[in-house]
Amino acid sequence: MSAPEESGLRARASGVHKSFGDNHVLRGVELNVPEASVTVLIGPSGSGKTTLLRCLNALEKPERGEVWVDGVGVDFAARPHRNALRDLRAKSGFVFQAHHLFPHRTALENVTEGLIYGQGRPRAEAEAEGRRVLARVGLADKVDAYPNQLSGGQQQRVGIARAIALDPRLLLFDEPTSALDPEIVGEVLAVMRDLARSGWTMVVVTHEMRFALEVADHVAFLDGGVIVEQGRPDDVLRHPAQERTQRFLKRVLDPLADP
Numbered sequence: 001m002s003a004p005e006e007s008g009l010r011a012r013a014s015g016v017h018k019s020f021g022d023n024h025v026l027r028g029v030e031l032n033v034p035e036a037s038v039t040v041l042i043g044p045s046g047s048g049k050t051t052l053l054r055c056l057n058a059l060e061k062p063e064r065g066e067v068w069v070d071g072v073g074v075d076f077a078a079r080p081h082r083n084a085l086r087d088l089r090a091k092s093g094f095v096f097q098a099h100h101l102f103p104h105r106t107a108l109e110n111v112t113e114g115l116i117y118g119q120g121r122p123r124a125e126a127e128a129e130g131r132r133v134l135a136r137v138g139l140a141d142k143v144d145a146y147p148n149q150l151s152g153g154q155q156q157r158v159g160i161a162r163a164i165a166l167d168p169r170l171l172l173f174d175e176p177t178s179a180l181d182p183e184i185v186g187e188v189l190a191v192m193r194d195l196a197r198s199g200w201t202m203v204v205v206t207h208e209m210r211f212a213l214e215v216a217d218h219v220a221f222l223d224g225g226v227i228v229e230q231g232r233p234d235d236v237l238r239h240p241a242q243e244r245t246q247r248f249l250k251r252v253l254d255p256l257a258d259p
Contacts, residue, residue: 093163
């Protein structure tokens, strides 16, 4: 499978179909992710946005369609070999909604696990990198803390540090603040803003519409397994063209309405 012809693309999903039993969750989705951009996926529960995110690094394997990330492409209709899936997954870092930290390992050990056992890096080198990225997310003083000694926001920042330590070409965030208390959501969003300013390519599933308006370069609204509307954040979120988008945003965006 060849890379997309368009220059400046970091990732692409083309004609992606995914079903769970009789539930056709994705119906031929097309998504382009430019290099050094932030793409935000929004939509109601069950719209397919998290499934699409997981298909971008083959955590979920579509029945049909192609996914390409930074020169590595997989045609899922061809039943790709596990080595092709491994190569695709290595291009992205995933930040989960529920942290998924090892409870018996410290923050530093959670970050270095993938570097040592996944990338084969020497322990001393991995630990130096782990300390560097934990400091970047504001946790330099928590390297020896276990997950149960950290707040939810701190645990999520460890998850972000774990993802960026692998130096992926694409960062994927699955509702990274939805499980957090409202008062600590800001500390996670601040880290994500910093990553965006630093030029990371990111795809984010979120309900944080203010974050989307402030940080995103592109917003895609999904419903019923298709992208109903997409474009610049201000266009999609403040001036949606599609009636379905308008109805969804009326329920969630009243705080953003212009005075």
